[in-house]
Amino acid sequence: MKTIDDLISEGVAGKRVFVRADLNVPLEGTTITDDGRIRAVAPTVAKLAEAGAKVIVASHLGRPKGAPDPAFSLAPAAGRLGELLGREVAFATDTVGESAQAVAASLADGQVAVLENLRFNAGETSKDDAERGAFADQLAALADLYVGDGFGAVHRKHASVYDLPKRLPHAAGDLIATEVGVLKKLTEDVKRPYAVVLGGAKVSDKLAVIDQLLEKADRILVGGGMAYTFLKAKGHEVGISLLQEDQVPVCLEYLARAEKRGVEFVLPVDVLVSPEFPDLKGKTPAHPTVVASDAIPADQEGLDIGPKTRELYAAKLADAGTVFWNGPMGVFEHPDFADGTKAVAQGLLDSPAFTVVGGGDSAAAVRLLGFDENAFGHISTGGGASLEYLEGKTLPGLAALED
Ligand SMILES: Nc1ncnc2c1ncn2[C@@H]1O[C@H](COP(=O)(O)OP(=O)(O)O)[C@@H](O)[C@H]1O
Numbered sequence: 228m229k230t231i232d233d234l235i236s237e238g239v240a241g242k243r244v245f246v247r248a249d250l251n252v253p254l255e256g257t258t259i260t261d262d263g264r265i266r267a268v269a270p271t272v273a274k275l276a277e278a279g280a281k282v283i284v285a286s287h288l289g290r291p292k293g294a295p296d297p298a299f300s301l302a303p304a305a306g307r308l309g310e311l312l313g314r315e316v317a318f319a320t321d322t323v324g325e326s327a328q329a330v331a332a333s334l335a336d337g338q339v340a341v342l343e344n345l346r347f348n349a350g351e352t353s354k355d356d357a358e359r360g361a362f363a364d365q366l367a368a369l370a371d372l373y374v375g376d377g378f379g380a381v382h383r384k385h386a387s388v389y390d391l392p393k394r395l396p397h398a399a400g401d402l403i404a405t406e407v408g409v410l411k412k413l414t415e416d417v418k419r420p421y422a423v424v425l426g427g428a429k430v431s432d433k434l435a436v437i438d439q440l441l442e443k444a445d446r447i448l449v450g451g452g453m454a455y456t457f458l459k460a461k462g463h464e465v466g467i468s469l470l471q472e473d474q475v476p477v478c479l480e481y482l483a484r485a486e487k488r489g490v491e492f493v494l495p496v497d498v499l500v501s502p503e504f505p506d507l508k509g510k511t512p513a514h515p516t517v518v519a520s521d522a523i524p525a526d527q528e529g530l531d532i533g534p535k536t537r538e539l540y541a542a543k544l545a546d547a548g549t550v551f552w553n554g555p556m557g558v559f560e561h562p563d564f565a566d567g568t569k570a571v572a573q574g575l576l577d578s579p580a581f582t583v584v585g586g587g588d589s590a591a592a593v594r595l596l597g598f599d600e601n602a603f604g605h606i607s608t609g610g611g612a613s614l615e616y617l618e619g620k621t622l623p624g625l626a627a628l629e630d
């Protein structure tokens with residue numbers, strides 16, 4: 228893979244460089260609650276700007292439905308990037324329209340602009356090659372060179388990640404280079420027992436990853452929204468908890484395969500439940516109840532792992548050689564459901580294992596819950612991306628940079 232240093236030595240001054248970043252940060256309204264992903268890519272942007280490039284930064288945020296939606300605007304992220312760089316950052320109020328074209332045309336050497344959310348355009352995530360390609364053509368018209376540095380999105384076959392680098396001379400940014408360097412080590416030289424902790428809310432994406440992890444890990448601990456499809460597969464009632472009903476047979480097959488292969492597959496023994504999803508804005512107390520994981524009432528939602536599970540998971544991490552963790556154990560954004568995530572973070576710190584935490588929300592959780600991010604082996608900006616990398620899959624966004 229070509230690096231940005233290669234690109235800079237070939238000359239970027241006066242050139243418009245499109246940087247595909249992952250600025251998908253957690254927001255409360257327009258307030259960024261954790262700016263880790265912006266901090267992670269800022270050095271790449273600064274390096275290019277200092278070399279005289281006209282830098283056009285683009286990203287997705289959340290999962291809008293292919294049309295503009297102010298709740299998913301990148302304007303707050305653009306503002307924060309400007310603060311971190313200590314320079315003015317222009318903002319285009321669209322992605323490939325009049326505003327983007329005007330901003331791209333008016334940039335002076337060394338200036339930086341951020342485009343509006345790529346996913347406001349249906350072409351970005353389309354499964355249709357022609358529709359994605361047409362959007363990539365419009366993006367390509369804005370720039371001369373492409374730098375891929377949105378590690379959190381390299382597992383997506385999206386226009387800005389996969390199709391655009393095929394249309395412009397390209398290189399990998401410093402964040403992608405660092406992330407791949409650490410994760411590569413984890414695939415080549417893994418100290419055992421190798422424990423993987425999975426949680427979070429992107430259940431269908433992450434269930435698929437278990438297929439390969441069953442061949443690689445010694446222990447798989449499941450919490451967060453993921454756990455309930457497994458509990459259902461074991462024949463338990465899960466009330467109104469997050470459930471991927473169509474994946475129940477897949478979970479059953481995973482449980483059977485884990486047993487056959489001698490992989491320890493650990494599920495919550497107790498959970499915190501509440502009759503409704505908590506108020507994440509006002510943080511009104513939710514007064515959760517602890518119930519055994521085989522006794523979730525029909526009208527309740529599982530929102531965190533319970534105290535016995537916290538102890539169990541900490542014990543399973545205590546003698547691990549390597550731990551990869553993606554996905555919070557509960558709705559950590561509310562203090563009543565943060566203890567499971569805290570216990571796993573503490574379990575990682577207390578373990579002698581090499582620890583990697585991956586994922587936008589997992590990394591944010593570690594910082595927001597007051598842990599020192601430097602105490603972990605590596606905090607990755609990508610959850611799904613690192614999981615798929617560890618699976619040994621070809622990631623579209625990396626393959627496109629290698630071409
Ligand atoms: N039991 C649960 N029910 C619903 N949502 C959950 C549950 N446990 C965790 N979550 C939510 O999962 C989200 C993070 O999931 P995900 O995006 O998959 O993680 P990451 O960004 O680290 O890859 C958090 O916002 C958290 O509130």
Ligand SMILES: O=C(OP(=O)(O)O)[C@H](O)COP(=O)(O)O
Nearest residue numbers: 251379380586587609610611612
């Ligand atoms: O947050 C992200 O992934 P992650 O939750 O797996 O870390 C990335 O920004 C990718 O977002 P997506 O899962 O909506 O494609």
